[in-house]
Amino acid sequence: MILNQFFDALNLGVLILDRDLKVYKWNRWMEIHSGISAAKIHNTPIFEVFPGLNTPKFNRSCKSVFKFGNLCFFSQKLHHYLFPFKSTAYSGHEFEFMQQSCAMGPLRNDNNEVEYLYIYIQDVTEVAVYEQKLVELNMKDGLTGVYNRRFLEKKLKEEVERHRRYTGDFSVVLFDIDHFKRVNDDYGHQCGDFILKSVSSRIDSIIRNVDYLARYGGEEFCCLLPQTPLKFAAKVAERFRVVIMDQEHNYDNKIINVRISLGVSALQSDITTADEMIKRADEALYRAKDGGRNRVETI
Numbered sequence: 001m002i003l004n005q006f007f008d009a010l011n012l013g014v015l016i017l018d019r020d021l022k023v024y025k026w027n028r029w030m031e032i033h034s035g036i037s038a039a040k041i042h043n044t045p046i047f048e049v050f051p052g053l054n055t056p057k058f059n060r061s062c063k064s065v066f067k068f069g070n071l072c073f074f075s076q077k078l079h080h081y082l083f084p085f086k087s088t089a090y091s092g093h094e095f096e097f098m099q100q101s102c103a104m105g106p107l108r109n110d111n112n113e114v115e116y117l118y119i120y121i122q123d124v125t126e127v128a129v130y131e132q133k134l135v136e137l138n139m140k141d142g143l144t145g146v147y148n149r150r151f152l153e154k155k156l157k158e159e160v161e162r163h164r165r166y167t168g169d170f171s172v173v174l175f176d177i178d179h180f181k182r183v184n185d186d187y188g189h190q191c192g193d194f195i196l197k198s199v200s201s202r203i204d205s206i207i208r209n210v211d212y213l214a215r216y217g218g219e220e221f222c223c224l225l226p227q228t229p230l231k232f233a234a235k236v237a238e239r240f241r242v243v244i245m246d247q248e249h250n251y252d253n254k255i256i257n258v259r260i261s262l263g264v265s266a267l268q269s270d271i272t273t274a275d276e277m278i279k280r281a282d283e284a285l286y287r288a289k290d291g292g293r294n295r296v297e298t299i
Contacts, residue, residue: 007025007027007028008027008028008029009028010027010029011029012027012029012120012121012122013027013029013030013033013083013100013119013120013121013122013123014027014029014030014118014119014120014121015027015030015046015118015119016107016116016117016118016119017046017062017116017117017118017119018115018116019066019115019116020045021045021046021047021062022043022044022045022046023041023042023043023044023045023046023049024042024043024116025038026038026041026042029121030121033083033085033098034083034085036049050083050084052084053082053083057079058082061074061104062104062117065104065105065106065114065117066106066114066117067114069105069106069108069114070105070106071103071104071105071106072103072104072105073101073102073103074100074101074102074103074104075101076099076100076101076124076127076128079100079102080095080097080099080100081097081098081099081100081102082100082102082119082121083098083100083121084097085097085098085100086098087099087123087125094132095125095128095129098123098125099123099124099125099127099128099129100121100122100123100124101121101122101124102119102120102121102122103119103120104117104118104119104120105117105118106118138150138151139151141214141215143193143196143197143215144196144197144200144201144215145197145200145201145204146200146204146213146214146215146221147212147213147214147215148214148215149214149215149216149217151212151214152212152214152216152222152224153274155212155214155224156172156222156224156274156277156278157274159224159226160267160272160273160274160277163226163227163267164267164272168226168227169227169228169229169230169266169267170224170225170226170227170228170266170267171225171228171229171230171232171233171264171265171266171267172222172223172224172225172233172264172265172266172277172278172281173222173223173225173233173236173237173240173262173263173264173281174216174220174221174222174262174263174264174265174278174281174282174284174285175220175221175222175223175237175240175241175260175261175262175263175285176218176219176220176221176260176261176285177195177196177199177219177258177259177260178258178259178260178261178289178293178294179258179259179293180192180195180218180219180258183195183256183258187251187252187254187256191251191252191256192219194249194251195249195251195256195258196215196219198247198249199221199244199247199258199260200213200215200221202243202244202247203221203223203240203243203244206239206240206243207223207236210226210227211223211224211225211226212224222278222281223236223240228266229266230264230265230266230268230298233264233266233298234264234296234298237262237264237296238296240260240262241259241260241262241294241295241296244258244259244260245257245259245260245294259293259294260294261285261288261289261293261294261295261296262284262285262288262295262296262297263280263281263282263283263284263285263286263287263288263296263297263298263299264281264284264296264297264298264299265277265278265280265281265284265298265299280299281299283299284297284298284299285297287299
């Protein structure tokens with residue numbers, strides 16, 4: 001009786017399975033988060049209720065526990081979770097299910113034979129969310145929320161190497177906001193920050209999931225376009241230009257319109273490194289500015 005009360009009072013999920021992987025014990029924590037009572041799941045094969053557990057890793061671990069009495073661990077960083085329980089305690093993160101740190105081990109009878117195995121589940125969603133935020137702080141620009149230059153330079157080198165190795169197309173679009181200093185001078189730096197966030201958010205909303213938009217510095221941004229040849233990258237850049245030209249920015253009851261100039265470069269026989277791609281895109285960008293601004297140039 002006392003052990004059962006302790007079992008149910010734990011702030012951990014704990015279940016016990018027999019050699020047929022049928023549920024022998026199911027504590028209160030598991031009842032709350034699964035919505036399944038201990039009485040209902042008792043003596044039921046665990047795979048009938050949670051078919052997602054039926055993986056080679058999980059089966060090997062169970063066999064290892066019963067045969068050798070081993071302890072097995074399931075890291076949140078590798079597996080995220082064993083049981084797909086909804087996490088309602090934390091909002092504003094990308095995790096669909098509760099993040100769990102789990103382990104299983106043997107339970108022996110009086111003859112020292114492994115008769116059951118236990119699994120415990122610890123909710124580590126709060127820790128995972130905190131770690132996720134730390135990673136984002138290291139990757140994201142604090143003002144605009146798009147990727148920062150540090151991430152861009154690392155990802156650009158990775159993508160160049162990957163596309164060179166597999167001989168794929170890869171392009172970059174470098175752009176900045178025309179006459180941005182005038183915005184700051186006429187409306188103030190807070191308005192300038194608003195424009196930076198508005199422009200980057202609009203571009204970020206129309207790129208593909210495989211593309212990367214980063215703030216390169218000041219009012220300058222860079223977009224990486226994997227698997228995209230130069231001619232199609234130029235069309236993407238033109239779409240950026242038109243979208244921003246047509247966008248009205250409402251700041252403090254004032255409608256402000258801005259334009260962007262864009263330079264595009266791609267991996268070619270004479271452009272084979274990340275530094276060369278950025279240099280050529282920058283040259284194309286300055287050509288666009290010299291040509292009257294609010295235009296796209298390729299190189």
